[in-house]
Amino acid sequence: MSVTISIKHALKKYGENVIIPDLNLDIKEGEFFTLLGPSGCGKTTLLRMIAGFNSIEGGDFYFSDRRINDLDPAKRNIGMVFQNYAIFPHMTVRKNVEFGLKNKKLPKAEIASKTDEFMKLMQIDQYADRLPERLSGGQQQRVALARALCIQPDVLLFDEPLSNLDAKLRVEMRTVIKNIQHSVNITTVYVTHDQEEAMAVSDRIAVMKDGVIQHVGTPKNIYQRPANLFVSTFIGRSNVMNAKLVVEGGRTYLLTQKGHRAEIQNVMDQYRQNQDVIMSVRPEEFLLTQDATVDGIDGVVDDCVFLGLNTHYFVHLDSGEEVEIIQESSIDSIIRPGTHIKLQLNTEKVNVFTADGSANILTGVCNDCAAS
Numbered sequence: 001m002s003v004t005i006s007i008k009h010a011l012k013k014y015g016e017n018v019i020i021p022d023l024n025l026d027i028k029e030g031e032f033f034t035l036l037g038p039s040g041c042g043k044t045t046l047l048r049m050i051a052g053f054n055s056i057e058g059g060d061f062y063f064s065d066r067r068i069n070d071l072d073p074a075k076r077n078i079g080m081v082f083q084n085y086a087i088f089p090h091m092t093v094r095k096n097v098e099f100g101l102k103n104k105k106l107p108k109a110e111i112a113s114k115t116d117e118f119m120k121l122m123q124i125d126q127y128a129d130r131l132p133e134r135l136s137g138g139q140q141q142r143v144a145l146a147r148a149l150c151i152q153p154d155v156l157l158f159d160e161p162l163s164n165l166d167a168k169l170r171v172e173m174r175t176v177i178k179n180i181q182h183s184v185n186i187t188t189v190y191v192t193h194d195q196e197e198a199m200a201v202s203d204r205i206a207v208m209k210d211g212v213i214q215h216v217g218t219p220k221n222i223y224q225r226p227a228n229l230f231v232s233t234f235i236g237r238s239n240v241m242n243a244k245l246v247v248e249g250g251r252t253y254l255l256t257q258k259g260h261r262a263e264i265q266n267v268m269d270q271y272r273q274n275q276d277v278i279m280s281v282r283p284e285e286f287l288l289t290q291d292a293t294v295d296g297i298d299g300v301v302d303d304c305v306f307l308g309l310n311t312h313y314f315v316h317l318d319s320g321e322e323v324e325i326i327q328e329s330s331i332d333s334i335i336r337p338g339t340h341i342k343l344q345l346n347t348e349k350v351n352v353f354t355a356d357g358s359a360n361i362l363t364g365v366c367n368d369c370a371a372s
């Protein structure tokens, strides 16, 4: 049976160092939930608190209605696939998979049938009698996954499970993990620092920094309406520029450094006032034209990189700012370095933050964090 995970006011310290000051989080039943953030932000620490391997200095952890703070890790019914939680090298694939079932002291026939079932599910049944050293990295992770799944856990925990694999296998294995998770529907917490991996597998993502959750939302919401400047620059690429918000006659405009003005509709009421802001634009969201009569931001192409489907332009704006623009490639319209161009802002696609970067001032930020 799958469970919800609820974390209320979690506090974690190592000695005097506060790693997680006050964290609140609600994970839904059957959800694929990812903790994403830069190295050292506390993802593994939080995962290990959920697993029961780390002490909890404050707060409450629940699996559904059951408080688990003092529950022994072995009694939490958790399946784990950790980067350094390697499968046993001296045991065959079959013995590795049946390990958890033996610990549960299930009848022999049930152990054999469940082991077969999960080796088949993970497509490793043909290697049942091999030792792990004769398997590829991807196959070894399939063994780890089969071992985690066959005990029918309430919760699955993954800590950077793909980081030892090469790029191609990482992409293949993340699809395997996502599909298996959806078919077994077990509440899953997945730790990674790779934002593309997080976007590819997750139902929802929590972006963390310094032990504090910055934004909880679907991959699409986090990408399109990041809650603050940190999230905007950590997830995907963003061009960040200084701008001013100008309110005139009931209308709101974004004024860029060289005086270009574009009307913006979706500013939250409490922020609708003249103020310095930071504007962030995804490289694919600029409209770039060579038409000098268009009302746009002036710049000169410094470099262009043709990458097949897309062409990347590096543009020097008259304000001194540098931006990257991605356009779909078209054989006859590659713009050469040195060309004067105009950039138009699609104000529905830009994000605008307070001058300190701490908040997105546009509507549409959906922060599902319990603490917010």
Ligand SMILES: Nc1ncnc2c1ncn2[C@@H]1O[C@H](COP(=O)(O)OP(=O)(O)OP(=O)(O)O)[C@@H](O)[C@H]1O
Residues within 6 Å of the ligand: 014, 019, 037, 038, 039, 040, 041, 042, 043, 044, 045, 046, 193
């Ligand atoms: N056993 C420990 N004793 C003291 N400090 C620790 C211990 N484990 C982790 N830390 C510190 O806690 C902070 C968070 O570490 P944690 O491993 O949770 O980060 P992370 O986000 O998972 O990073 P990474 O992606 O590099 O694994 C780091 O500053 C780390 O140095």
